[in-house]
Amino acid sequence: MHKIYKFISYFLIPFIYLNTFIRLIKKKEDINRYKERFGFTNLKKNVEKEVVWIHASSVGEFKSCDLLINHFYKTYNLLITTTTKTASDFALKNYGEKIIHQYAPYDVIPWIDKFLETWKPKLVIWIESDIWPNTIVRLREKKISAIFLNARISPQSFEKWKKISSYYKFITKSFFTIYAQSKNDLERITKLTDVNVNYLGNLKLTKRNTSLSKYEISEKVNIMLASTHQNEENLIIPYIQNISEKFPFINFIIAPRHPNRSKTIYNLLKNKKLDVEYHSQLEKHNCRYLIIDSFGKMEEFFSKSDIVFLGGSLIKKGGHNPIEAALANCAIISGPYVFNWQNLYEEMIDHNSCLMINEAKELEIKIINLIKNKDLLEKYKKNALTFSNTIFFKEDKLIKLLNYKLRYNA
Numbered sequence: 001m002h003k004i005y006k007f008i009s010y011f012l013i014p015f016i017y018l019n020t021f022i023r024l025i026k027k028k029e030d031i032n033r034y035k036e037r038f039g040f041t042n043l044k045k046n047v048e049k050e051v052v053w054i055h056a057s058s059v060g061e062f063k064s065c066d067l068l069i070n071h072f073y074k075t076y077n078l079l080i081t082t083t084t085k086t087a088s089d090f091a092l093k094n095y096g097e098k099i100i101h102q103y104a105p106y107d108v109i110p111w112i113d114k115f116l117e118t119w120k121p122k123l124v125i126w127i128e129s130d131i132w133p134n135t136i137v138r139l140r141e142k143k144i145s146a147i148f149l150n151a152r153i154s155p156q157s158f159e160k161w162k163k164i165s166s167y168y169k170f171i172t173k174s175f176f177t178i179y180a181q182s183k184n185d186l187e188r189i190t191k192l193t194d195v196n197v198n199y200l201g202n203l204k205l206t207k208r209n210t211s212l213s214k215y216e217i218s219e220k221v222n223i224m225l226a227s228t229h230q231n232e233e234n235l236i237i238p239y240i241q242n243i244s245e246k247f248p249f250i251n252f253i254i255a256p257r258h259p260n261r262s263k264t265i266y267n268l269l270k271n272k273k274l275d276v277e278y279h280s281q282l283e284k285h286n287c288r289y290l291i292i293d294s295f296g297k298m299e300e301f302f303s304k305s306d307i308v309f310l311g312g313s314l315i316k317k318g319g320h321n322p323i324e325a326a327l328a329n330c331a332i333i334s335g336p337y338v339f340n341w342q343n344l345y346e347e348m349i350d351h352n353s354c355l356m357i358n359e360a361k362e363l364e365i366k367i368i369n370l371i372k373n374k375d376l377l378e379k380y381k382k383n384a385l386t387f388s389n390t391i392f393f394k395e396d397k398l399i400k401l402l403n404y405k406l407r408y409n410a
Contacts, residue, residue, distance in 0.1 A: 001167040005133050009108045016106055030085060036103040039114030043100055045077045052076040052406070053121035055104060057130035059087045059295070064150060064204040068125060071399055073098035076406075079119055083130070086295065093296075107132040116142060123406055125149050127203070128181070129157070133171050140174035145405055148172065149398075150203040151189055152181040154318060155339055158188045168192040176405070179203075179398070182343045201393030202344070205323055221306050221371060224253040224330070226298065227320040228311030233265050235314055239364035241272060244288055247371060253301050255292035257311060257320075262293035302328035306377065307370055309333045314360055319345070322354060326388035331380035333357060333366055344392075353387040355380065 020037060023029040035041075045051060052072050056062040062082055072078050080095075081104040082088050091101050102119075105111040112135050124139055124146035139146045153161065161168045172178065172193040179200050180186035186199045223243075225236060233254070244250055254265055262278060269276040269289050276289040279297065292301060302308060302325050313319040313335030321341060322332050332354040338345045348354040355366050370377040 001164065002133060002137060002170060006109065009134055013108060016108070028085070030088075030103075033088075033103060037106050037111070039105045039111040039118070041102060041118055043102070045079075045100065045119065049075070049077045050122040050406075051079050051119050052123050052125070053079045053081065053119060054125045054127065055081045055130065056087070056127040057083045057104075059084070059090050060204070061128045061130070061150075062087050062091055064127065064206070067203070067206040067393075067395055067399075068402075069095055069098055071402075076122075079121065090295065104132075105135070107134045109134055109138065112138050116144070123147075123402070125402075126175070128152055129154075131171060133167075136171050136174045145409065146175050147402070147405070148175040148178040148195075150181045151178050151197075152185045152340065153188050153192070155188075156316075158192070161192055165192050169194055176409075177401075182341070184339075184342050200398055201391075203393060204321055205344075205392035206395055220249045220251055221247075222251050222253055222304055223307045223309070223367060224255065224301055224305035224325075225309050226255050226302070226311060226325065227257040228254065228265075229257050229315060229317050230261065230264075232311050232314050233268055235360035236309070236363060237268060237272070239360060240367075241274065242364055243367055243371075244274075246368070250371070251287075252289045253292065253305060254289065255298060255301060259293050259295060262291050266291055299324065299328070302330055305330050306381070307331045307333065307367060309363060311335075313337050322348060322384075323388050323392070326353065326384035329381050329385045331355070331370055331377055332384050333363065335360075348384070348387055351383060351387050352380070353383040 020029060020034060024031055024034060054065055054068060056065050062080070065080070069078060078099045080091055080099045080101050082091060083104050088101055088103065091099065105115040116138065121144060124144055126136070126146060126148045128150050129152050169192065172195050175195055178189060178193065178195050178197045180189055180197055181202050183199055186197055190197045240252055244252065256262060256265060266276055266278065274289055275287045276291065277287040278291050278293045280293050305328070308325040308330040310320045310322055310325065310332060314337070316337045318340030319334055319338030322334065322344065325332050334345060334354060334356055336356060336358050345354065345356070349356060357363055357366060370380070
């Protein structure tokens with residue numbers, strides 16, 4: 001199976017070059033850094049320090065690396081790779097002085113070899129679900145120690161991998177251990193690999209920010225629709241429009257998962273003659289519907305909100321992390337499709353820390369109930385905040401293991 005994959009990857013080289021050229025023309029690729037995709041770099045490492053390489057595909061995965069970055073950056077050259085430009089921009093903006101950032105090389109042997117020869121990592125920490133067979137197998141062939149951390153596999157991906165489970169076993173035996181993101185992920189991954197799979201908690205829940213203070217909103221109530229995906233707004237807008245007509249003191253904040261969709265959402269609301277503006281174009285947020293059209297604003301607007309609906313859950317995207325909103329003392333509502341965070345939501349429901357709806361029309365009912373019943377609203381806000389202070393990840397155990405591997409075995 002792996003020989004076939006390698007052959008296909010070589011066969012695709014001309015198409016990869018062509019696609020990269022097209023992306024450069026469309027300005028979807030960084031013209032100053034696109035060669036990193038082929039294993040080249042203009043950067044130099046500190047030759048007095050060994051390299052720890054952390055691969056985190058996108059912004060969400062990268063955010064979970066805060067614990068690792070702050071632990072390793074003083075002692076090692078901390079090499080971070082991502083695949084998206086958005087993740088690169090976020091990494092450099094927030095951690096530029098602590099890390100070396102590179103785009104991950106395409107999963108083709110010559111480019112991987114060039115990358116590994118340049119950086120010579122002592123330890124590789126592979127984050128979450130981004131499986132690149134050539135790269136991962138090459139680590140084993142070059143005897144580079146690697147751990148699969150916060151590993152997850154969705155129910156849909158699990159069904160696909162089951163059909164070629166022997167290949168999943170072949171790839172993942174490059175890792176000396178695997179730590180699953182949730183107990184459900186642990187159960188699924190254990191069925192696919194011979195590597196020892198354990199559970200320490202969810203790495204994304206290690207970072208805390210308890211300094212958030214609630215925005216003073218007087219008699220008004222802010223309701224945030226956070227991390228919504230394509231087609232979810234179509235489901236939701238008729239019901240939030242009903243709410244805004246019944247309660248003139250309600251404002252809505254809409255933060256799509258991908259801000260480049262902001263114009264589409266703006267047009268949906270404008271076509272209904274609703275009072276909508278972009279956050280980037282307003283000095284004072286005095287409209288009824290505010291669209292957050294840039295990255296890095298979620299925590300700020302969680303802190304300004306009373307009720308948060310978390311998207312990716314009315315459609316089968318798997319939901320989003322509820323803890324950031326809980327830390328900001330918000331009442332949380334989610335749709336039914338939360339398989340990426342299933343265990344966490346089940347615990348929150350058991351603790352009356354969030355509300356779950358099965359379809360979009362229930363959102364109107366739940367929100368109106370919370371608006372009319374202030375005691376109930378405060379109860380869910382308080383319960384969510386209390387739940388957010390739970391210890392979700394055994395940080396000390398992970399750090400002890402990684403230190404041991406670096407000292408004795410990597």
